[in-house]
Amino acid sequence: GDQVFAPGWTSYEERIQYQVYDVTSNIQQGENVIGAYIGDGWYRGQLAWGPNNWAHYGRKIGLICQVEITYQDGSKESIVSDESWQGTMDGPITMNSLYNGEHYDARKEKIGWNKYGFDDSDWEQVSVSTESADKLISTQTVPVKRIEEIKPVKIWKTPNGTMVADMGQNIVGWVKLKVNGPAGTQVTIRHAEVLDNDGEFYTANLRAAQATLKYTLKGGGVEVYEPRFTFMGFRYLAIEGFPGELTEEHLTGVVIHSDMEPTGTFECSNPQLNQLQHNIQWGQKGNFLDVPTDCPQRDERLGWTGDAQAFVRTASFNMNVAPFFTKWLQDIPIAQDSAGIVPFVVPYVMEDFRASAGWADVVTIAPWTMYEVYGDRRILSQLYPAMKKYVNYVQQSAGDNCLWEGGSVFGDWLFYKPELKFWTEPDGHTDPDLIATAFYAYSVSILANTAEILGENEEADNYRKLFLNIKKAFNKAYVTPSGLILSDSQTSYVLALMFDLLEDAQRKGAVDRLVQNIRNRGNHLSTGFLGTPYLCRVLSDNGRA
Structure with missing residues (x-):
């Protein structure tokens, strides 16, 4: 098929997807051969930053294959991968890494390697894995595919002499190279999202990710x-060693992402808002590559839970993400520990295992959003035990006073913080304990609604009582009778209003103060990850948009 990066990324220690293809059209009269390239991918490759994040799941990679044949007379035959199969490590792909790129030496190509009659006498017999097949599950999501191709809009030399091509759009995928030259010539292609202030190629934001292709x-x-086994986030290419004159004909950008159907559009008379929506859509494409990631370019590209919950409602407007999120959400209970903690990233590949408000709450917010948008109760039923487990963990952490103190690791991540020379201007900081308690309340309210939908009425009543207790504690700790809130930040008002944590008599004062805060900043936001998704909705719901 046209799928790339099969079998996709799941919690391999528990789940590995298999794919099913109709190969009838590939079968030829006479002898046929099955061949496959196998790369490091997420299984054996680098994941996250640091020196020890290789081979998180294991060092041995492999292939499981089963061909089911039905003959015209109705008889059937199965051909399976076994000890009779052969393989070689001496192929043209000499290095592959999702972060660092791929090295390909065309001189090492095995012409006809996947055709009948190829001399494989110097290949080695494969070893057969003794692992159980119980981890195998059918594919639960849309595949990652080549979606479109784009051509460079400009090629030039920078002031220091670097040959650079501009694709005209920040994309995620790779570049297809067309070249003609002497054997042994090596072409190197580096990738970057931006140029520096002097117009030079800039890769510092990639950190340790090399994002480099080398073709011999x-x-x-x-x-x-x-390439087959890497992807980059880029707009600009730096090309070295190209034989002859480099033109647009020689470079093609290949855009890849999970094959999600577009469902929502937005267009208005304001060009800046239209560009913002354009950027949001491309950002979703680039970060929805089998898992919802934080970035597609540096040495990270992980399924950060806070990013996913903050964006899930917007994502479901732009595209049909039901299969995408349904598959990813199944990995949350696997990542969750026995206490109920949901970690920062899923699949979990980090050493730091803590819960953080607004990140761990993905276990309640994302399934609930899927239900609200698509009306499918199954995702609620599947995640309900994990939702309860998480809320029970927070309940134990908060104790009888119903305040989740110390529950926010990241706070309102990336809230507005002025440069040192402007520190006379207040920043957008929000008390982390306020944030944690607000999200605690929100997850409890979602859990109450979920329990009711699933027919767990007694549990629904208990969670509603718990929500009211949290709301009372929140008001006592953080809110004045007139609606002023501790921190006096945009996010503090947004969360309190959005999560129904204020009494009716307090709402008008809180809304007025929020609007005043925005106007005092010249109609600018000071919210971060957790406040921004709800700000416009809160203003709209309260007649102040």
């Missing part, structure tokens, strides 16, 4: 290369 020519005519 075999010679003898026009060669076309594109």
Whole structure:
């Protein structure tokens, strides 16, 4: 098929997806051969930053294959991967890494390697894994595919002499190279999202990710290369070693992402808002590559839970993300520990295992959003035990006073903080304990609604009583009778209003103060990750949009 990066990324220690393809059209009369390239991917490759984040799931990679044949007379035959299969490590792909790129030496290509009659006498017999097949599950999501191709809009030399191509759009995928030159010539392509202030190639934001392709020519005519086992987030390319004059004909950007159907559009008379929506859509494409990631370019690209819950409602407007999130959400209970903690990233590949308000709450917010948008109760039923487990953990942490103190690791991440020279201007800081308690209340209210939908009426009543107790404690600790809130930040008012944590008599004062705060900043936001998604809705719901 046209799928890339199969079998996708799941919590491999518990779940590995298998794919089913109709290969009838590939079968030829006579002898046929099955061949496959196998790369490091998420299983054996680097995940996250640091020196020890290789081979998180294991060092041995492999293939499981089963061909089911039904003959015209109705008889059937199965061909399976077993000890009779052969393989070699001496192929043209000499290095592959999701973060660092791929090295390909065309001189090492095995012509006809996947055709009948190829001499594989120097190949080795494969070893057969003894692992159980119980981890295998059918594919539960849409595949990652090649979606479109784009051409460079400009090629030039920077002031220091670097040959740079501008694709005109920040994309996620790779570049397809067309080249003709002598054998042994090596073309190097580096990737970047931006140029620096001097117009030079800039890669510092990639941190340790090399994001580099190296292609060694075999010679003898026009060669076309594109990688198999890496992807980059980029707009600009730096090309070294290209033989001859480089033109737009030689470079093609290949856009990849999970194959989600577009469902929502937005357009208005304001060009800036239209550009914002354009950027949001491309940001979703680039970060929805089998899991919802935080970034597609640096040495991270992980399924950060806070990013996912903050964006899930917008994502479901832009595209049909039901299969995408349904698959990813199944990995949350696997990542969750026995106490109920939901970690920062899913699948879990980090050493730091803590819960943080607004991140761990993905276990309640994302399934509930899926239900609100698509009306499918199954995702609520599947995640309900994990939702309860998490809320019970927070309840124990908060204790009888119903305040989740110390529950926010990241706070309102990336809230507005002025530069040192402007520190006379107040920043957008919100008390972390206020944030934690607000999200605690919100998850409890979601859990109460979920329990009612699933027919767990007694549990629904208990969670509603708990919500009222949290609301009372929140008011006592953080809110004045007139509606002023501790921290006096935009996010503090947004969360309190959005999560129904204020009494009716307090709402008008809180809304007025929020609007005043925004106007005092010249109609600018000071919210971060957790406040921004709800700000416009809160203003709209209260007649102040």
